[in-house]
Amino acid sequence: MTKETLTIENITLTLERKNIKNMYLRVLPPNGNVKVSAPSFISDEEIVNFIRLKKDWILKKQRYIKENNIKAPLKYDNGEKHYLWGKEYTLQLIKNDNVKHVLLDKEKSIIYLPIAKRSTIEKRKKTLDEFYRNQMKIAIPPVLDKCTKIVGKTPSEVKIRNMKNWGNCRYHDKRITLNLNLAKKDIECLEYVMIHELCHLIEFNHSKKFKNLMDKYCPNWKEIKKRLNE
Known part of the structure; x- marks a missing residue:
């Protein structure tokens, strides 16, 4: 495999020539970097023409990534x-069979993530998610x-x-479900979501009456909601 950096039609891209049959194009978050994978036998002219044809799509994709602040997928790496x-x-991996659970160093701001020899992104995510779940259970x-x-409701x-939403409430059985990722936000965000769902035990919609309840029980809820969704 060979790799080089090219500029075509004012678009800077990374080109990788591989032993593959087809050409592939990706625009990657968070910076909108362009990556092209091409068969070793394809000529430079074919690659230039390919980028010219895809130019509008590339620029549109880059704008979308920038405007929506799209993050790069997590790899759970050092x-x-x-x-x-x-x-x-900062995440730091531990290759130690004796360590089974995530360790936290608050002073150094390090999360130590234990991994097995044949670790995968999915397994690392599962281990860290379990850590977040335990943090939620404590909080x-x-x-x-x-x-x-x-609120006066239990x-x-x-x-x-x-889950996709930060929380939901099943009115008929009064069950509240909270998003695991709330453990990544500050504790005030967890309190806001909890109050939000408890208010649904009084008013099961987002009507004016519901918003009045939020104003009463969580006066700065709009500011917290904005921060939560950033």
């Missing part, structure tokens, strides 16, 4: 930045106690899982 309760930590009881006293159960 030096990667991860968050716990709103604080940034939820005092937050729930505080928020139920504020859920039948609070669950944790990976």
Whole structure:
């Protein structure tokens, strides 16, 4: 495999020539870098023509990444930045069969992630997610106690899982589910989501009445919501 940097039609790209049959184009977050994988036998002229044909699509994709602040997929590797309760930590891998759980060094802002010899991104993610789940289990009881006293409602159960929304409430059985990724945000965000879902035990919609409840029980909820979704 050979790799080189080219500029075609004012688009800078990384070209990799490989033993493959077809040409592939990717625009990668977070900076919109362009990567082209091409068969070894394809001529420079064919690559230039390919980029010219794809120019509008490339520019559109780069704008989308920039405007929507698209992040690069996590690889759970050394030096990667991860968050716990709103604080940034640097990930450091531990290749030690005796260490089974994530270790946290608050003073040095390091998360130590133990990995096996044949570690995969999926396995690393699972280990770190389990750490976040345990952090949520510790944080939820005092937050729930505080928020139920504020709102005057108590859920039948609070669950944790990976989900698209930050939280949801099942009105018929009073069950609240919270997003695992709330452990990455500051604790005020967890309190806001908890109050939000508890208010759904009073008003099961996002009507004016519901927003009045949020104004009453969490006066700065709009500011917290904005911060949560950044």
